[in-house]
Amino acid sequence: MPSFRFRSFRLRIVVLFLALLVLVEGIAFLVVDAAHRQAAWTQIDDELLVASRVFNRLISARIDQLSGAARLLSGDFAFKSAYAMTDGDTVLSALQNQQARIRADVMVLVSTARRVVADTLHPRLRDALFPFVNLIQEAEDNGQAISIVFVDRRPYQVVVVPLLAPLPVAWIVMGFLIDDTLAHELQRLTHVHVTFVTVDPPGAPTPFASTLPPALRAPLAAALPRSLGASPLTFPLSVGGRELVSHFAGLGRAEDVGVAAILQSPVDEAFAPVYRLRIRLAALFVSSLLVSFVVGARIARSVSRPVETLVQGVHEIERGHYAHRVVVAQPDELGELAAAVNHMAVQIAEREEALLLSEEQLRQAQKMEAIGRLAGGIAHDFNNLLTVITGHNELLRAELGPEAAGVRAHVDAVETTVDRAVTLVRQLLAFSRKQVLQPRVLDLNEIVTNISTMLRRLIGEDIDLVMAVGAGLWPVKVDPGQFEQVIVNLAVNARDAMPGGGPVAPAHRQRGALRGRRAPGRRLSRARRAPRGDRHRRGDERGGPRPPLRAVLHDQGARAGHRARAVHGLRDPEAARGGHRR
Amino acid sequence: MLVRPLLLAAVVVTQLVTPVAAGRVEVRVADDRGDPLEDAVVFLAGGTPPPGRSGLRAVMSQRDREFVPRVLPILAGTAVSFPDHDDVRHHVYSFSPAHKFELATGRRQPDAPIVFDTPGVVVLGCSIHDWMLGYVYVLTTPQFTKTGADGRARIDGVPAGPWRARVWHPRLRGAESATTQAVAVPASGTVSAVFTIALTREWRLPRPFIGRSERAP
Structure with a gap:
C-alpha cells in the first residue's frame, strides 16, 4: 500500500487547516445535534403534557357543556309540562328536539322508578328498565352523574341530571358519542394523535376511536401494554414502524370497562426540524469546508510562495550563482530570511573571490620560491665556478711578472668582477633561503642507527637495507632533523631508482683530517665539495642510474620534490651558520 | 333565606271538638345528625275527619x-x-x-x-x-301540626287512646309509614314523642343574587 505523504509544504498547510476545521465543525455538529435531539425529546414530552392538559380540559368542558345543556332542559317548563301532562311520544319528540338543539348524540328520559320514558336511540323502547341504574343512583345522591357508557357497543360520554319540577320527577340522560369525529376534533385542538381505548383488565386495550389511520390501529392494539395503568404515564410505542411517544389519560369507567385516551406524538414529526437542521448544518459544513479550502490554499500559497522562492534562491547559490537575488518583499521573518540569504550570497561571493585571489598569490609565491631555490642552486654552483676562477686568477697574477702590468690590470678587473659576482651570488642565496638551521654536535652513527627501523619500513620489502657503521668517526656539527631527512631522501631516491628491488647500504666514513680552524663544526657543503670530508654513500649495487651524489642532491628537484629541497637547505652554509663567511 | 314570622301563614281549622276527654301530644323532630328539624309535618294517623x-x-x-x-x-x-x-x-x-x-x-x-x-x-x-x-x-286526619325552628310541635285536644304518630318532611328518606310511632294519648295531660329521621339531599336550586332594589317589598 503506497504511503501518502504530504510532500508539499502548501498541501500540508491546507490539509492541516482543513483537518482542524473538520475537527471543530465535527465537534460543533455533534454538540448541536445532541442539543437539538434533546430539545426535540423535551418538546415531545412538553407537547404531550400540554396536549393532555388541553385534552382533559376539553373533555371536562364538553361535559360541562353537556350538563349545562341538560340543566337547561331540566328547568325547561315546556318540557316539564310535556313530561307531566302528555304521553310518551310527545316526550320523545321533545327529547329529540332538545338533542338537536344542543347537538348531543343521545338523550334518554328515565323515570324516578328507573324506567325508560323515552330514548332517542331506541324510539320504540318504552317502559323498559334503564340499564345503567347505578348512574341514576349516583345522580340521586350527588345531583348529577358523569360517566361513559357503552350503548350498542358504542361508547358515549353521558351526563345524568334530574328533571326538576321543582323536585326531581325524572332523569335526563344526555350523551355524546366518542368516535373518530371527536378524536379528530380533539386532535385539531391538541395537535397530537388521540386514540380512545377500552381498558379491560384481563384483555388487551382495544382502540375504538382514533385519529390514526385505520392501518395503524391493529398494530397499535398489538403494541399497547397489557395493563396501561401499571405503565408510566408517558411511554414510547412503536406502531407499524412509526415511533410514537404516547401519553395515557384515563377517562373513566363504563360499568366494568375502563375507558382511556392515548395521546400520541410521532417522533419523526418532532424530529423533522432536527433532520432539516442536520441537512443545513451539513450543507454549511461542506460549504465552509470549500471556502476554507480556497482560503487555506490562498493563505498557504502566500506562505509557501516566499518559501519556494527562498528554496529556489538557495539552490541557485548552491549552484554557484551568487548573483541571484531572492525577492521576498515581505516585512516578516520570511522577508528577513530572504535578506539574510541575499547577504549570505554576497558574502560567499566575496569570500570565494578572496580565496581565489589568495590561491593565486600562493601559487605566485610558490613559483617565486622555486625560482629562488633554483637561483640558489645555480648560485652555489656558480659560486664554485667563481672560486675556481678566483683561484686561477690568483695563479695567473702570481705568474705575472712586473712587466705585465697591463695584464695585471686585466687580472685585477677579473678579480673585481668575480668579487662582484660573488656578492651577487650571495644576494641570490640570501633571497632564496629563509630557513634557519640549528646545528648540534652529533654522532652520525647514532643518528643512522636510530632511523634504520623507519628506513626499512619506508623503502619496502623489495629493497634490502644494509647498515654499515663506520668506526672512529669524528663528531659532526649538523642539524639532526635535516641530516635524518638527507638519509631518508637518499634511501627513498634509491628505492625509486630500483623498481626491481635490491640492496641499499647507507655508509659513511671519515676521509682524512679536516682542514680549517673549526674542526668539528665544518660545513657539509665543504665536505661534499672536498672529497676528503665525511661522505655518505649509497650502495646501489645493481640497476638504475648511478648519478653523482650531487646530482641527486641538487638536480633531481623535479623528481624527488621536497626531499631534494630538504637536502638543498641542509647543506646551505649561510642559513646554517647565520651568515658565516669562509 | 329570609324567614318571616308565620303571621300570615294561618291554619284555620274549624274543629268540632266532641266533649270527650282529650290529651296533648308533644313531639320533637330531629334529623339524623340530631339537629332540630323545621317544617316537619307530624300527624296522628287514623283520625276521623x-x-x-x-x-x-x-x-x-x-x-x-x-x-x-x-x-x-x-x-x-x-x-x-x-x-x-x-x-x-x-x-x-x-x-x-x-x-x-x-x-x-x-x-x-x-x-x-x-x-x-x-x-x-x-x-x-x-x-x-x-x-x-x-x-x-x-x-x-285532622290531628296534625308542623314543627317550628326548634323542631318541636304540639297537638292539642287529642282524644285519649292509642294513636299512631307519623312524620313527613320534604326531605324524608324512605317511606312515611316507616316513621310511625305508637303513642298512648291520655285523657288529660301530655304524651311526648321524639322522631329522628334521615334526610335526602336538598334539591332546592340555589337562589341567584338579587339586588337590593329588586328585593324591596
Whole structure:
C-alpha cells in the first residue's frame, strides 16, 4: 500500500487547516445535534403534557357543556309540562328536539322508578328498565352523574341530571358519542394523535376511536401494554414502524370497562426540524469546508510562495550563482530570511573571490620560491665556478711578472668582477633561503642507527637495507632533523631508482683530517665539495642510474620534490651558520 | 333565606271538638345528625275527619320570591289561596300526581282558591323562579301540626287512646309509614314523642343574587 505523504509544504498547510476545521465543525455538529435531539425529546414530552392538559380540559368542558345543556332542559317548563301532562311520544319528540338543539348524540328520559320514558336511540323502547341504574343512583345522591357508557357497543360520554319540577320527577340522560369525529376534533385542538381505548383488565386495550389511520390501529392494539395503568404515564410505542411517544389519560369507567385516551406524538414529526437542521448544518459544513479550502490554499500559497522562492534562491547559490537575488518583499521573518540569504550570497561571493585571489598569490609565491631555490642552486654552483676562477686568477697574477702590468690590470678587473659576482651570488642565496638551521654536535652513527627501523619500513620489502657503521668517526656539527631527512631522501631516491628491488647500504666514513680552524663544526657543503670530508654513500649495487651524489642532491628537484629541497637547505652554509663567511 | 314570622301563614281549622276527654301530644323532630328539624309535618294517623269541611281555608303566599310557608299541611278539602305579595309575577305550578295545576303568569289577585281533595304531597314550583319550592301536604286526619325552628310541635285536644304518630318532611328518606310511632294519648295531660329521621339531599336550586332594589317589598 503506497504511503501518502504530504510532500508539499502548501498541501500540508491546507490539509492541516482543513483537518482542524473538520475537527471543530465535527465537534460543533455533534454538540448541536445532541442539543437539538434533546430539545426535540423535551418538546415531545412538553407537547404531550400540554396536549393532555388541553385534552382533559376539553373533555371536562364538553361535559360541562353537556350538563349545562341538560340543566337547561331540566328547568325547561315546556318540557316539564310535556313530561307531566302528555304521553310518551310527545316526550320523545321533545327529547329529540332538545338533542338537536344542543347537538348531543343521545338523550334518554328515565323515570324516578328507573324506567325508560323515552330514548332517542331506541324510539320504540318504552317502559323498559334503564340499564345503567347505578348512574341514576349516583345522580340521586350527588345531583348529577358523569360517566361513559357503552350503548350498542358504542361508547358515549353521558351526563345524568334530574328533571326538576321543582323536585326531581325524572332523569335526563344526555350523551355524546366518542368516535373518530371527536378524536379528530380533539386532535385539531391538541395537535397530537388521540386514540380512545377500552381498558379491560384481563384483555388487551382495544382502540375504538382514533385519529390514526385505520392501518395503524391493529398494530397499535398489538403494541399497547397489557395493563396501561401499571405503565408510566408517558411511554414510547412503536406502531407499524412509526415511533410514537404516547401519553395515557384515563377517562373513566363504563360499568366494568375502563375507558382511556392515548395521546400520541410521532417522533419523526418532532424530529423533522432536527433532520432539516442536520441537512443545513451539513450543507454549511461542506460549504465552509470549500471556502476554507480556497482560503487555506490562498493563505498557504502566500506562505509557501516566499518559501519556494527562498528554496529556489538557495539552490541557485548552491549552484554557484551568487548573483541571484531572492525577492521576498515581505516585512516578516520570511522577508528577513530572504535578506539574510541575499547577504549570505554576497558574502560567499566575496569570500570565494578572496580565496581565489589568495590561491593565486600562493601559487605566485610558490613559483617565486622555486625560482629562488633554483637561483640558489645555480648560485652555489656558480659560486664554485667563481672560486675556481678566483683561484686561477690568483695563479695567473702570481705568474705575472712586473712587466705585465697591463695584464695585471686585466687580472685585477677579473678579480673585481668575480668579487662582484660573488656578492651577487650571495644576494641570490640570501633571497632564496629563509630557513634557519640549528646545528648540534652529533654522532652520525647514532643518528643512522636510530632511523634504520623507519628506513626499512619506508623503502619496502623489495629493497634490502644494509647498515654499515663506520668506526672512529669524528663528531659532526649538523642539524639532526635535516641530516635524518638527507638519509631518508637518499634511501627513498634509491628505492625509486630500483623498481626491481635490491640492496641499499647507507655508509659513511671519515676521509682524512679536516682542514680549517673549526674542526668539528665544518660545513657539509665543504665536505661534499672536498672529497676528503665525511661522505655518505649509497650502495646501489645493481640497476638504475648511478648519478653523482650531487646530482641527486641538487638536480633531481623535479623528481624527488621536497626531499631534494630538504637536502638543498641542509647543506646551505649561510642559513646554517647565520651568515658565516669562509 | 329570609324567614318571616308565620303571621300570615294561618291554619284555620274549624274543629268540632266532641266533649270527650282529650290529651296533648308533644313531639320533637330531629334529623339524623340530631339537629332540630323545621317544617316537619307530624300527624296522628287514623283520625276521623270532621264532617262538613267546606269552610276550610288556607293560604300559600308568594313573598320575596319564596313560598310562605314553605310547608303547608292541610286537611283534604281545604281551599288554598296563593296571594302574590311581590312586585313581580309568579307562575305557580304543580306536576304532582296528588294535584296538578298551573296558576298562569300574569294573573291578578285575588285568585280563586284551589281546593285540594287528594291526600298526598303537592310540590309547588314557579316556572319563572326555579329556586322557589313549596309543599302542600294534604292529610285525611285532622290531628296534625308542623314543627317550628326548634323542631318541636304540639297537638292539642287529642282524644285519649292509642294513636299512631307519623312524620313527613320534604326531605324524608324512605317511606312515611316507616316513621310511625305508637303513642298512648291520655285523657288529660301530655304524651311526648321524639322522631329522628334521615334526610335526602336538598334539591332546592340555589337562589341567584338579587339586588337590593329588586328585593324591596
